Amino acid sequence: MAQAIPIRKNSPLKASCHQCSLSNLCLPLAIEENELERLEDIVQQGRIFNRGEHIFDQSTPFRSCFAVKSGSIKTSIITEGGDEQVTGFFMPGELVGLDSMSGESYACTAKALERTSVCEFPIEKLEELTGKMPELQHHMYHLMSQEIQNSHQLAMLLSKNTAEERIAALLLSLSSRFQRRRLSPTNFSLPMARNDIANFLGLAVETVSRVFTRFQNQGLIRARGREVELLDVEALQTVTREFSRQGCQ
Amino acid sequence: MAQAIPIRKNSPLKASCHQCSLSNLCLPLAIEENELERLEDIVQQGRIFNRGEHIFDQSTPFRSCFAVKSGSIKTSIITEGGDEQVTGFFMPGELVGLDSMSGESYACTAKALERTSVCEFPIEKLEELTGKMPELQHHMYHLMSQEIQNSHQLAMLLSKNTAEERIAALLLSLSSRFQRRRLSPTNFSLPMARNDIANFLGLAVETVSRVFTRFQNQGLIRARGREVELLDVEALQTVTREFSRQGCQ
DNA sequence: CGTTGAGTTGAAAGAGATCAACCGAAGTGG
DNA sequence: CCACTTCGGTTGATCTCTTTCAACTCAACG
Numbered sequence: 067m068a069q070a071i072p073i074r075k076n077s078p079l080k081a082s083c084h085q086c087s088l089s090n091l092c093l094p095l096a097i098e099e100n101e102l103e104r105l106e107d108i109v110q111q112g113r114i115f116n117r118g119e120h121i122f123d124q125s126t127p128f129r130s131c132f133a134v135k136s137g138s139i140k141t142s143i144i145t146e147g148g149d150e151q152v153t154g155f156f157m158p159g160e161l162v163g164l165d166s167m168s169g170e171s172y173a174c175t176a177k178a179l180e181r182t183s184v185c186e187f188p189i190e191k192l193e194e195l196t197g198k199m200p201e202l203q204h205h206m207y208h209l210m211s212q213e214i215q216n217s218h219q220l221a222m223l224l225s226k227n228t229a230e231e232r233i234a235a236l237l238l239s240l241s242s243r244f245q246r247r248r249l250s251p252t253n254f255s256l257p258m259a260r261n262d263i264a265n266f267l268g269l270a271v272e273t274v275s276r277v278f279t280r281f282q283n284q285g286l287i288r289a290r291g292r293e294v295e296l297l298d299v300e301a302l303q304t305v306t307r308e309f310s311r312q313g314c315q
Numbered sequence: 316m317a318q319a320i321p322i323r324k325n326s327p328l329k330a331s332c333h334q335c336s337l338s339n340l341c342l343p344l345a346i347e348e349n350e351l352e353r354l355e356d357i358v359q360q361g362r363i364f365n366r367g368e369h370i371f372d373q374s375t376p377f378r379s380c381f382a383v384k385s386g387s388i389k390t391s392i393i394t395e396g397g398d399e400q401v402t403g404f405f406m407p408g409e410l411v412g413l414d415s416m417s418g419e420s421y422a423c424t425a426k427a428l429e430r431t432s433v434c435e436f437p438i439e440k441l442e443e444l445t446g447k448m449p450e451l452q453h454h455m456y457h458l459m460s461q462e463i464q465n466s467h468q469l470a471m472l473l474s475k476n477t478a479e480e481r482i483a484a485l486l487l488s489l490s491s492r493f494q495r496r497r498l499s500p501t502n503f504s505l506p507m508a509r510n511d512i513a514n515f516l517g518l519a520v521e522t523v524s525r526v527f528t529r530f531q532n533q534g535l536i537r538a539r540g541r542e543v544e545l546l547d548v549e550a551l552q553t554v555t556r557e558f559s560r561q562g563c564q
Numbered sequence: 565c566g567t568t569g570a571g572t573t574g575a576a577a578g579a580g581a582t583c584a585a586c587c588g589a590a591g592t593g594g
Numbered sequence: 595c596c597a598c599t600t601c602g603g604t605t606g607a608t609c610t611c612t613t614t615c616a617a618c619t620c621a622a623c624g
Contacts, residue, residue, distance in 0.1 A: 164460060204442060221470045272603095
C-alpha cells in the first residue's frame with residue numbers, strides 16, 4: 067500500500083475541506099463552516115494512487131475510511147474460492163470503507179480504477195469526532211444507511227431484472243452521479259472495464275458486450291470502448307423498470 | 316400501525332434490558348451494566364404484533380428502529396410497479412430499520428411473520444444517546460456496517476450462485492442464527508413462507524420447492540412444510556461454495 | 565363440504581452462460 | 595521498425611439452468 071504524504075500543520079498541504087470543490091458532497095456537507103477545522107484536523111488529504119493500486123486490502127487491519135477526491139475506486143470481495151465479487155464503484159465525493167466498520171479488518175478490497183486521490187479519515191479519530199458533533203454523527207448514519215439501501219437496490223436488480231435492465235440502471239446511475247458533480251450526464255467515460263461491469267451486475271462479459279451493442283443499434287447510446295454517450299435517457303429509464311441508485315450521498 | 320403500549324416509569328412494564336435474555340445479542344451488548352438504565356429510559360418495550368401486521372410502512376415518516384424480542388420480521392421494498400423485493404429476515408436480538416436512517420421516511424416495510432414482540436428505539440433519542448456513549452455509537456456503526464456486509468453477501472449470492480447454493484446458504488444462515496440463541500441449529504421451523512424465500516433469493520417458488528425436495532432426496536434435510544431438520548450440515552456447507560451470513564450482530 | 569391458499573410436480577420455453585473464434589490497440593523486444 | 599504477444603472487447607453457436615404455465619395435492623376453515 068502506498069505511503070501517506072506527511073502533513074504538517076499550516077503547510078500548503080494541510081487539509082483544506084474549506085476549499086475542496088466536493089465539500090457539498092462529502093463529509094463537510096454535514097457541518098458548519100466554523101466547525102470544519104475540526105474535521106480538517108483529522109483528515110489526511112492528498113494521497114494519490116495509480117491505476118490498479120490498492121487503497122486497502124481485504125482482511126488487513128481496518129484503520130480508515132476514505133473519501134474519493136478525484137478518480138474512481140472499485141471495491142470487491144474475494145471469496146475463499148478465489149472468486150471476485152465487485153460490490154461497488156465509488157466516484158468523487160463518495161465515502162469508501164463503511165462496510166468495514168464492524169470488525170478489525172477490511173471487509174473488502176478497494177482498488178483505484180484510474181489515477182485517484184483520496185482523503186483518509188482514521189476511524190478512531192472519526193468516531194471520536196462524531197461523538198462530539200451530532201450533525202456529523204447523523205451524517206455518518208445517513209451515509210451508512212444509504213449504503214445499505216444501495217446494496218438492497220443492487221440485490222433487487224440482480225434478483226429481478228434482465229441484463230438490459232441492469233445495464234440501463236448502471237448507466238443511469240453513473241449519469242446522475244456525474245451530473246451531481248456538474249459534469250455532463252450524457253457524455254462520459256466509464257472508469258471501469260466491461261469485466262467489472264459484468265461482475266458487478268452478475269452477468270457474463272459477453273452479455274454486457276451484447277447489450278451495449280444492442281443499445282447502440284437501438285439508438286439509445288453510442289459507445290466506443292469506455293467512451294459512452296447517452297442518446298435517449300428517457301428510453302433507458304423505460305428499460306429500467308424501477309431501479310435507481312438515487313444519489314449516493 | 317399498532318399503537319404503542321404506554322409505559323410508566325417503575326411500572327412492571329418498564330423496560331428492562333437488564334433482565335432481557337437477548338441482552339447479549341442486542342444493543343445492551345455494547346454498554347456497561349451501570350449505563351444500561353440510560354438505554355432503558357429511551358426504549359419502549361413490549362409492543363406486540365400479530366402475524367401479518369406491519370411494524371412500519373415504506374414511505375411513512377421514519378421514527379424508530381426496532382429490536383426483535385420474539386417472533387420474526389421480514390422487510391421488503393415495494394417498487395412503483397408493485398413488485399415486492401424481500402430485503403431481509405430478522406430474528407430475536409436483531410435490529411430492524413437501519414436502512415431507513417438516511418431519510419425522513421422508512422425505506423422498506425417491516426411485517427411480522429408470526430406473533431412478534433419488539434422493543435422500539437425512537438431515533439432522535441437513540442442518536443442523542445449514542446452521541447453521549449461512545450461504545451454505543453461504536454456498536455451502531457458496527458451493526459450498520461454488518462448490515463451492509465450482509466447485503467453484499469446477498470448480492471453475491473444472487474449474482475453468482477445457483478438455486479441450490481442459495482437455498483443451502485439460507486438454511487445455514489438460519490441455522491447459525493438459531494444456534495446463537497441457544498436453540499437447535501438442526502431442527503427448527505421456518506418463520507417464512509416458500510414465497511418469501513423465493514422472493515428473497517431471487518427464485519421462482521417452484522424452484523424453491525424443487526430444491527427442497529431434491530435436498531430431501533439426497534438426505535441433506537428433512538422437510539415437511541415449514542418444519543425443517545438439517546441432516547447433513549457438512550454437505551450443505553459444501554453445496555454453499557462460500558456464502559455465510561456470518562452472524563448479524 | 566366446498567373454498568381458499570400454500571406447496572408440490574411435470575413439461576415446455578427462454579434468457580443468459582459457456583465455449584470458441586476473432587479483432588484491434590498497446591506494448592515488447594529483437 | 596516490424597513481428598509477436600497480450601489483453602480487453604466483440605460476435606457467433608450451442609447448451610443449461612431456471613422460469614413459466616399448468617395441473618394437482620393437502621390442510622385449514624367457514
